[in-house]
Amino acid sequence: MSDAATPWFVDFSDVWLAYNEELLQKNQFAVEAIDLKVRKGEFIAIVGPSGCGKSTFMKLATGLKMPSMGKIHIDGKPVTGPLKISGMAFQASSLLPWRTTVDNVLLPLEIVEPYRSNFKQKRKEYEERARKLLQKVGLAGYEDKFPWQLSGGMQQRASICRALIHEPKMLLLDEPFGALDAFTREELWCILRDLWTEQQFNVILVTHDLRESVFLADTVYVMTKSPGRFEVRREIDLPRPRDLEVTYTPEFTDIVHDLRGHIGALRKAGATINQ
Amino acid sequence: MNMKQVERWSPWLLLVAVIALWQIICSAFNVSEFIFPSPVRIWDQFMEYRSLIAGHAWRTFWVTMVGFGIAIVVGVLLGFVIGSSRVAYAAIYPLMTAFNALPKAAFVPILVVWFGIGAGPAILTAFLISFFPIMVNIATGLATLEPELEDVLRVLGAKRWDVLVKVGLPRSMPYFYGSLKVAITLAFVGTTVSEMTAANEGIGYLLISAGSAMQMGLAFAGLLVVGAMAMAMYELFSVIENHTTAWAHRGSQNH
Numbered sequence: 001m002s003d004a005a006t007p008w009f010v011d012f013s014d015v016w017l018a019y020n021e022e023l024l025q026k027n028q029f030a031v032e033a034i035d036l037k038v039r040k041g042e043f044i045a046i047v048g049p050s051g052c053g054k055s056t057f058m059k060l061a062t063g064l065k066m067p068s069m070g071k072i073h074i075d076g077k078p079v080t081g082p083l084k085i086s087g088m089a090f091q092a093s094s095l096l097p098w099r100t101t102v103d104n105v106l107l108p109l110e111i112v113e114p115y116r117s118n119f120k121q122k123r124k125e126y127e128e129r130a131r132k133l134l135q136k137v138g139l140a141g142y143e144d145k146f147p148w149q150l151s152g153g154m155q156q157r158a159s160i161c162r163a164l165i166h167e168p169k170m171l172l173l174d175e176p177f178g179a180l181d182a183f184t185r186e187e188l189w190c191i192l193r194d195l196w197t198e199q200q201f202n203v204i205l206v207t208h209d210l211r212e213s214v215f216l217a218d219t220v221y222v223m224t225k226s227p228g229r230f231e232v233r234r235e236i237d238l239p240r241p242r243d244l245e246v247t248y249t250p251e252f253t254d255i256v257h258d259l260r261g262h263i264g265a266l267r268k269a270g271a272t273i274n275q
Numbered sequence: 276m277n278m279k280q281v282e283r284w285s286p287w288l289l290l291v292a293v294i295a296l297w298q299i300i301c302s303a304f305n306v307s308e309f310i311f312p313s314p315v316r317i318w319d320q321f322m323e324y325r326s327l328i329a330g331h332a333w334r335t336f337w338v339t340m341v342g343f344g345i346a347i348v349v350g351v352l353l354g355f356v357i358g359s360s361r362v363a364y365a366a367i368y369p370l371m372t373a374f375n376a377l378p379k380a381a382f383v384p385i386l387v388v389w390f391g392i393g394a395g396p397a398i399l400t401a402f403l404i405s406f407f408p409i410m411v412n413i414a415t416g417l418a419t420l421e422p423e424l425e426d427v428l429r430v431l432g433a434k435r436w437d438v439l440v441k442v443g444l445p446r447s448m449p450y451f452y453g454s455l456k457v458a459i460t461l462a463f464v465g466t467t468v469s470e471m472t473a474a475n476e477g478i479g480y481l482l483i484s485a486g487s488a489m490q491m492g493l494a495f496a497g498l499l500v501v502g503a504m505a506m507a508m509y510e511l512f513s514v515i516e517n518h519t520t521a522w523a524h525r526g527s528q529n530h
Contacts, residue, residue: 059426062426062430063430064426064429064430082429082430082431082432083430084430084431084432086430087430088423088426088427088430089427090423090426090427092421092423094421094423094424094427096442096445096446097522097523098445098446098448098520098522107428107441108427108428108431110441111428111431111432111433111437111441112431112432113432146522148522162427163427166431174423
């Protein structure tokens, strides 16, 4: 897969985005000069302070926003509109309270083609698939409960299932574990790791949590705030499969420490400008 | 009697207490029945004229329900348009607010000119007064969609219509049922007010004719009937609300 001749799965070349014409005139960009090359099946994490343009980056990567300048290619094709090969999950699970958990997971299949056209005929089959997926993330027995009967961690698992049910090639996660307690969070790291190992989709994980990014990702990017730029790229060469134990090894801690240093330096630089 | 039972019976207890106090005041101060009738007098007149009252009450009831039915249809449609389009929201909402501020009783003489004395003006007054809360609540339910959820669906290629039908409408249902409870009581107000000047039938007409004949007991009995009908309908929609959108009423006390 890392063959040099293969085009990159995600390819941002010098991408700039201003939210509207007015801001573009003033040269105020939400994200600047983004250059990003991601191999197929690669797990990347983006860390950075709040409001640094991570969510903007997500919108670019899913085709919900078009860049003001620069080109984005995903899966070998230029991005021209919403990318149906992607699934998204956010910090808030945003499950629909009037649907059961399994019906929530099925929602994307009611919308995206080719499932949409034969959803009625094949409902049984799809439901089976949704139940299997829910069981895989440890929600067996909760499929027919309503989301508000589940704990926060369970809701988040269901939300990830919803993002994966249509077998997307790319999974985008925007601080998906941000609202969970530390133990639940580590449990969900492992679930995400296992799903990714098994299905080999691309993941773009946006997070505040450096340990999370180092544990899960192949490559970690550090993003700065105003201007929203990728300042540091760091490959995580910890061997896979990674176990939670790895987070207590000195190698792991060194990488986290190093990244923390970058963020500290960036913050300081920002502070001197502000003063 | 434990707290739960007390809570359940509290409206009835309060009602009995108010009636008792009312009766005591009327008896103790020997208030004239022509000025302020006692509950006993109202009950007497109610029983005496019960078939007359029933006829007028039925008229008021069906007129209100027709007006209310139109209000549901128009309110839902307008709410859907306003809630699903920003332009429509910006264009229609201020006008609707201005319209809602007009006293609906002021429309009655105009409606009489257009439709004559009878059911027409009453139905339309009931409609005019009650469609606004329905419209606002549907529009609110549709317009307050979480942006993350919208992204999740849009990236899958969901059209506006998909989002409205799969998310917007179910989501606005609790608002809708909530608004029905408010709207039905308003509809009774509209009908009664209209009947007072523009009908020869209905509780509103009964109130005016009883008042001019100094039959205060009968007038109060009429008021009582309107109140009872509105309360019964309110409770009905309350029950429907609880059964159809239980997910929105998951209180911490239910666990």
